[in-house]
Amino acid sequence: MNNKNKSGAEETAGGAATSLSRRNLLKGVGLTGAALMTAGSSSVVAQTAATAQAAPARIRVTEAFETLTAAESAALDAMASRILPSDDGTPGAHEARAVHYIDRALMSALAASREQYAAGLAALDAHAMEVGGSPFYMLPTSDQDAIIDAITRSAIPSYPALNAGFFNTVRTHTIDGTFSDPYYGGNRDFVGWDMIGYPGVRAISTPEEIRQGRDLAPSRQSAYDMPTHTKDPVDSTSQTGGAAHGH
């Protein structure tokens, strides 16, 4: 498998948006093409919010990933979207593509958690079917919140996998994926770093820059956009403006 090409396609914001839009338009769900073209740009957050309010159906990530099945990714994305929601009009875990981070990590550093996800997400959908008649991701958000609240209290005795430990795992990894370096597949377009006012990685920080706090212009780069740390096999001397592609 050519990992480079694969991850490159995933990580290029424009490419991801294009493929998503095609898929979602075909499926007839998700945002309009116009909203998609602007998604991720902080200058159009208000527009995206307005669109989201007008059309509550959001982008649903339902394709099979590296390890998560289509159903698992949909359930996990819905759960992550309630942990860090975007219904206030600003991007959350979904827009950050935290599920992409988790999916990829489950194939490597988080492999030990794969079984917990399999058991927990299957139980989540089974429980949702019982109480709401549909998979978790299709339930109204108020019902999703009620189920998550019960999970945090380990209060779903018929599904022992839906316990506080499962919630904590998903919460932790949702945070990791939302606020990670974009290199790892989440924090798309730096939406996580923008959320908390982190002005981004940089090789050097002057006292003047530090004093500006969250008003400092964001660096908008991954650690691996830096020529000293690039993982791109292309000669680093020919690299310019890698940050624009949002690795």
Added chain:
Amino acid sequence: MATELARTDVVVIGLGAVGGVAVLPLVNAGLNVIGLEAGGWMSGRDFAPDEVRNNLRDWPQAVPKAKNEIPTSRANINFEAVQGGGHPMMNGVGGTSLHYWAQSWRLNPWDFKTVSMTTERYGAHRIPQDSTIEDWPISYEDLEPFYDRVEYALGVSGNAGNINGSRQPNGNPFEGPRSRAYPMPGLRSSGFTDMMSEAARQLGWQPFQGPAAINSEVYGDRPGCFYHGFCDRGGCHVSAKSSTAVTTIPEALKSGLLKVVTHARVLRIVNDADGRATGVEYLSGNQVMFQPADAVLLASHTYENTRLLLLSKSREFPEGLANNSGQVGEHYLSHHQGAPVIALFPKDLNNWYGLPAQGVAIDEWADDNFDHSDLDFIGGGNLWVHTDRKPISAAKMSTFDQVPNWGPKWKAFISENADRTNGSYIQKTTLPYRGNKLDLDPLVKDKLGFPVIRITAEHRQNELRIAAFTQDKMEEWYRAAGAVQIVRAGLGSAMGASTHAYGGTRMGDNPATNVTDRFGFAHEVKNLGVLGASVMGTSGARNPTLTAQALAWRTAQHLADNWDTITR
């Protein structure tokens, strides 16, 4: 059978924070040295500003050797020891000095003579009954010249508080006398540390920038710190952090007398019928090699120092090398650095960039710097706040019981407050106790089939009382600086695996209660020196590395100065 290599003068096991220092005085004395290192070389290109890799995935620590040797731990013998978490050790030329915070403290003179000074001031009954503490065999004054050498050889930034007995305005008023100033001034302050310093002064305390093995300005061929903020468990991308990989080891290599052997996984230290060390057996790929040497310096981490001795069994040492006394693994302690106080401020602190060593300290409540007559403990804690924040850990901030830890309210809370919180770092006097020890786990083994270390240890009343006392002081400090909300962590219980791990090969004059003598050489194996915090009998209230490095230099110098008597 092992492939026998050409004999050398000294073989050093581990080229990390202490082995990497010891090689310099050895080659300076003209000795041939072979350094065996389980890891490889790393450079600035390996040290990207990457929170996932450094802080979530334990890179670069998570290389195969250390990762397969994670200790098991339990509070006491009533529990089954379990393996978990990462390993505070790492493999690589430079070792933990690559990724540590680089706080480079000298211990307080009191830490060397806790028993006698406590007895003199308060009476012998104030030493906790269950403690196995002894005075160190050496004093602060004995170690001072070696602290000085290491500070200059590595490059340590700091503001002196006491030069030859003369008080200096910007340093630690409680430090022992130093023979000269630090080679570089302290790291720069930040808006946050300035705010905390001002609050401390309002309380009548004397804040100061803590010392760090990080360049505050150009030092030799290395630049000053770039303050980009990924020092915690990360190496330095510009080599401003004074790890041994960019200081003493390259300096020693210039002599042509040091040979660095990387990816050498040491299996055991071999001894002869007279009980002298003859060399070291190690695995290189699939090959077993034997490196003969006139002297052996064991310089891995506390856990591995103890483990290698216990694994080096022979007819002369059936319970492990230098362990006929049964003292290897005893007097173990992991530093009480937990039980933080966490504060919420009503404004952004602008702490996104900076490093853990770029902080401000309060020593009023450390060591015996205050009157303990009416208190129920000895020792104390160094209060430390610093400038360092990264996005994932920021998002995982305490909710201060204001909001749930998920959902829209939580999102709004962290959006507002991610840069408004600060957690203290309080290092506390920690003592050795009967019942706290290291041994080989009876069940858990590494991938080669060798048992891992088992930690059986818990904090006792003295540590818990210091924790409660220093939390009060820390809260007072935060409140004075304008904190609007405070949470306190629990006071502590079990001593798990720690970067600050001490004992196991304690140094002392009495061979019945100590593995190594006052120069760090094994009482039972005269040409075996032990380097690292495993020789330290008390922790003090500050980071151990500089003290372990000063002791390492002193042990190496002693070997060079007494070559014939030690090796013949």
